[in-house]
Structure formats: C-alpha cells, structure tokens
Amino acid sequence: MTKEEALAEKRTEYRARAEAMNKLAWYVLVIFGVPAILGYFVGAFLEGLGYSKTVSFLPVLGFSFIMSSIIFNLVLRRYMQGIKDLELQIKELLRDVEQQKQEAEANLKSE
Numbered sequence: 001m002t003k004e005e006a007l008a009e010k011r012t013e014y015r016a017r018a019e020a021m022n023k024l025a026w027y028v029l030v031i032f033g034v035p036a037i038l039g040y041f042v043g044a045f046l047e048g049l050g051y052s053k054t055v056s057f058l059p060v061l062g063f064s065f066i067m068s069s070i071i072f073n074l075v076l077r078r079y080m081q082g083i084k085d086l087e088l089q090i091k092e093l094l095r096d097v098e099q100q101k102q103e104a105e106a107n108l109k110s111e
Contacts, residue, residue: 003093003096003097003100004097006093007090007093007094007097010086010089010090010093011090013086014083014086014087014090017079017082017083017086020079024075024076024079027072027075028072031068031071031072031075032065032068032072035064035065035067035068036061036064036065036068038064039057039060039061039063039064040057040061042060043056043057043060043061044056046060
C-alpha cells in the first residue's frame with residue numbers, strides 16, 4: 001500500500017468517526033436519560049415508603065446525575081483519544097507524501 005492510499009484510507013476513517021458523533025449524541029440521551037428515569041422511580045418508591053420528596057428524590061437523582069457525568073466523560077475521552085491518534089497519523093502521512101513529492105520533483109530537475 002502506498003502512502004497516498006494509506007492517507008486516503010485514514011481520511012475515510014476520519015470522516016466515519018466524525019459521522020459517528022451523531023451516535024455519541026444518542027449515547028448522551030441514554031447515559032443521562034435511563035439513570036434519571038430509574039432515579040425517578042426509586043424516588044417514587046421511597047416516597048411511597050413514607051419519606052419526604054426531598055429525602056426520596058434529591059439524593060437518588062443527584063447520584064444518578066453524578067454517575068452519568070462520569071460515564072459520559074469516560075466515553076468522550078475514549079472517543080476523542082481515537083480522533084487525536086487518527087489526526088496524528090494523517091499528519092505524519094501528509095508529511096511523508098509531501099516529502100516524496102519534493103524528492104520526485106528534485107529528481108526530475110536533476111535529470
């Protein structure tokens with residue numbers, strides 16, 4: 001595989017990852033929505049046991065929000081690290097392709 005083909009492949013992969021951001025938006029809905037819904041029902045259950053609304057809902061929903069934030073940050077970091085690695089690979093390939101072109105032009109001029 002030549003450097004140009006590798007570069008085209010990496011660019012295609014980069015575009016695919018950029019389009020995957022839509023998938024990440026759905027992850028956010030799930031990561032924050034599901035625990036919030038579960039927290040609501042746990043709070044309603046605790047309220048049914050005789051606890052006040054403040055005691056039954058606030059700690060449960062607060063805990064679900066904190067856990068959702070931690071999970072989201074972990075998912076986002078993993079995704080962004082993949083993007084950064086891909087960008088570095090593309091930059092290296094671009095540098096190599098430009099160097100090859102300059103060497104080819106120098107060889108044509110010397111002949």
